[in-house]
Amino acid sequence: MSATRETERYTVADKAKWSVWSIFQTWEVILLTLLVFVFIVNSNTSPYFLNTYNLADATFNFSEKAIIALPMALVIIMRDIDISVASIIALCSMLMGLGAEAGIGVPGLIMIGLAGGVAAGMFNGFLVTGLGLPAIVVTIGTFTLFRGIAYVVLGDGAVTTYPAGLRFFGQGYVFGIIPFEFILFLLLAMVFGVLLHFTVIGRRIYAIGNNPIAARFTGIAVNRYRFVAFCLVGMMAGLAAVLLTSRIGSTRPNIALGWELEIITMVVLGGVNILGGSGTIPGVVIAVLLVGMVTFGFGLLNIPGIIMTVFIGSLLIITISIPILVQRLRDRARLRAQQAEVGTD
Amino acid sequence: MKRIISLAVASAAIFASVASAQAQDVRIAMLVKNLGNGFFDAANKGGQEAADELGNVELIFTAPTAPTAEGQIEIINNLIAQNVDAIVISANDPTALIPATQRAMARGITVISFDSGIAQEGRQMQLNPSNNELIGVKQIQMASDAAGGSGEIAILSATAQATNQNIWIDEMRKELANANRSSLNLVDVVFGDDQSDKSYQEALGLFARFPDLKVIIAPTTVGIAAAAQAVRDEDLVGKVFVTGLGLPSEMAGHVDSGAVESFAIWNPIDLGYTATYAAFQIAQGNATAEPGDSIPVGRMGTLSIGDTGEAAMAEPFTYDASNVNDFKDIF
Numbered sequence: 001m002s003a004t005r006e007t008e009r010y011t012v013a014d015k016a017k018w019s020v021w022s023i024f025q026t027w028e029v030i031l032l033t034l035l036v037f038v039f040i041v042n043s044n045t046s047p048y049f050l051n052t053y054n055l056a057d058a059t060f061n062f063s064e065k066a067i068i069a070l071p072m073a074l075v076i077i078m079r080d081i082d083i084s085v086a087s088i089i090a091l092c093s094m095l096m097g098l099g100a101e102a103g104i105g106v107p108g109l110i111m112i113g114l115a116g117g118v119a120a121g122m123f124n125g126f127l128v129t130g131l132g133l134p135a136i137v138v139t140i141g142t143f144t145l146f147r148g149i150a151y152v153v154l155g156d157g158a159v160t161t162y163p164a165g166l167r168f169f170g171q172g173y174v175f176g177i178i179p180f181e182f183i184l185f186l187l188l189a190m191v192f193g194v195l196l197h198f199t200v201i202g203r204r205i206y207a208i209g210n211n212p213i214a215a216r217f218t219g220i221a222v223n224r225y226r227f228v229a230f231c232l233v234g235m236m237a238g239l240a241a242v243l244l245t246s247r248i249g250s251t252r253p254n255i256a257l258g259w260e261l262e263i264i265t266m267v268v269l270g271g272v273n274i275l276g277g278s279g280t281i282p283g284v285v286i287a288v289l290l291v292g293m294v295t296f297g298f299g300l301l302n303i304p305g306i307i308m309t310v311f312i313g314s315l316l317i318i319t320i321s322i323p324i325l326v327q328r329l330r331d332r333a334r335l336r337a338q339q340a341e342v343g344t345d
Numbered sequence: 346m347k348r349i350i351s352l353a354v355a356s357a358a359i360f361a362s363v364a365s366a367q368a369q370d371v372r373i374a375m376l377v378k379n380l381g382n383g384f385f386d387a388a389n390k391g392g393q394e395a396a397d398e399l400g401n402v403e404l405i406f407t408a409p410t411a412p413t414a415e416g417q418i419e420i421i422n423n424l425i426a427q428n429v430d431a432i433v434i435s436a437n438d439p440t441a442l443i444p445a446t447q448r449a450m451a452r453g454i455t456v457i458s459f460d461s462g463i464a465q466e467g468r469q470m471q472l473n474p475s476n477n478e479l480i481g482v483k484q485i486q487m488a489s490d491a492a493g494g495s496g497e498i499a500i501l502s503a504t505a506q507a508t509n510q511n512i513w514i515d516e517m518r519k520e521l522a523n524a525n526r527s528s529l530n531l532v533d534v535v536f537g538d539d540q541s542d543k544s545y546q547e548a549l550g551l552f553a554r555f556p557d558l559k560v561i562i563a564p565t566t567v568g569i570a571a572a573a574q575a576v577r578d579e580d581l582v583g584k585v586f587v588t589g590l591g592l593p594s595e596m597a598g599h600v601d602s603g604a605v606e607s608f609a610i611w612n613p614i615d616l617g618y619t620a621t622y623a624a625f626q627i628a629q630g631n632a633t634a635e636p637g638d639s640i641p642v643g644r645m646g647t648l649s650i651g652d653t654g655e656a657a658m659a660e661p662f663t664y665d666a667s668n669v670n671d672f673k674d675i676f
Contacts, residue, residue, distance in 0.1 A: 046427075048426050048427050048428065051426070054426040057422055057425070057426065058422070058423075058426070060422060061419045061422060151505075155505065156505035156506060156511060158438070158440065158506070160440040167444075171444055244415070247418075247444065248414060248415070248418060248441040248442075248444060248445075249440070249441070249443065249444055250414070250438065250440045250441040250443075252414070252438060252441070252506050253505075253506075254413060254504065254506055255413075255414075255415070256415065257411060257413050257415075258411055258413075295419075296423065296426075299419065299420060299422075299423030299426075300423055300426060300427055302374075302405045302406075302407045302423075304380050304407065304408065304410075305380070305408070305409045305410035305411075305416065305420075306380055306381075306410050308410070309410050
């Protein structure tokens, strides 16, 4: 046994070495391949799938969730999570309902929805960063609290008197065929993509996710970033509330029940590490489309929703476990190699 | 386990029906509140019977995972994409489905609601299994019989948003306001969300808070079974009685145990049959659903359409120890 081993000095490259093969190994490409596969399977199993109008209309079913998935990715990359998003939708929709009953017009209702979302996000953000509580605990609490408020206010009643002008946001089309909601999602995806991948802010978000303490020592205002991310999630949940309320023209306290898990599924499936530190917006966008198209394809075959849930759940478990298993195998291989090296000395 | 098996059978049947679908078939979709609900499984059976009787009908039976309006809207969008001929819906929300069903009707799809209705502008016809007032009165009558005419009663409902349960509870309150019911005291209305575990917990909560409780009325098949089980588990048989709307197959054991004296239900098989038959007639242009019209519906006779486009099928039927065992194998 040698007591010391010579270690070569190493250099840290600005970027990882680029090769064609590395592109094929990225999560986005794997997802994209899956998406193409789903398109092929769906087109072969249902004659109604490859129809421009049907595909465009199918985006109604996931656009609102997808919009929340974008800021959720930032939150998860920074090692936090927000379980309360669907409850924020219920809260905002309830506030919009009260506004509509008071005779407030369309711009006012939209402002109410967005402001309500930001306020809810600020509340979450304050509890997490101001009081230093774990995000999962805080948002499980507000998950009950926000929807609870909607239940207290609305009881078993509903608000169904929204101005006709509100309908466009959730039911309208752009260019006569593409739902407005989907266009809005694509625009927001670009904004979030640029923010995360082409700005200093984005680099800092990754830095916080990889090591919040080191990030703090380099002068990044870690808590401010986390706080703003919660506000962004709240705002997008408020926006989703505007869209959903507009789409169904009605508010009940059980609106958007269970959406938080679907949204988090989209984010994690998109390659965002649930432990923080990595993930991309293009990955999330492809995952959104993948989940949307799988769900639509199943729907066209009239496969019961429960089977769909089982499928998506399995997909999620596989997604989370594969990187961890691969890492573990690599670690083991490296250890073995080291031991072999030590043995030959 | 039974549910898993029935689900597997249902999905196998769906795959089979997809495989055997023919272009000239009249495709009627039955969209219910949620899966794993014995009542709707029975309605599906009736719908299938109508489809077989009519011949060239393909019945698609479907429902969202959670009983929400958004889930049903997503399915309606998928059915529109498939260009089905008719959609028969038991709605999770009377208003939220309207934009989706109006879109379906604009594409030439016949939309009728049954059981839990959609507001008038969102469907062509609503088929009520019975008359809401009679359903409310019947349940109070059964509760009164079980309580011996006086005492504390409580209601264990489905979700706080469930359209039909709320109407029946209103009717029950009206009946309780009558002088001859003044000795019956409604102490609380709780919501089990049509989930067995939650309903069971709510029943336990009622026992704890109201020691003198005599009757629990559960106007939902999930709630009544859970409440009856809770009565048996807590050894309250003979002290607290459960009544309401239930399925004979699920309630027979509870009637035998004494936790339930009597309960009522219309026949969901007949309801599914009638709804499917009526949807076929309208979709094929054999009948219209304007107020005053009548629609022939096979073995169930003829439906008369009322002022608001609603039609009633029949009166609810009481099940007790004398007949429940004859019906428990049917639904």
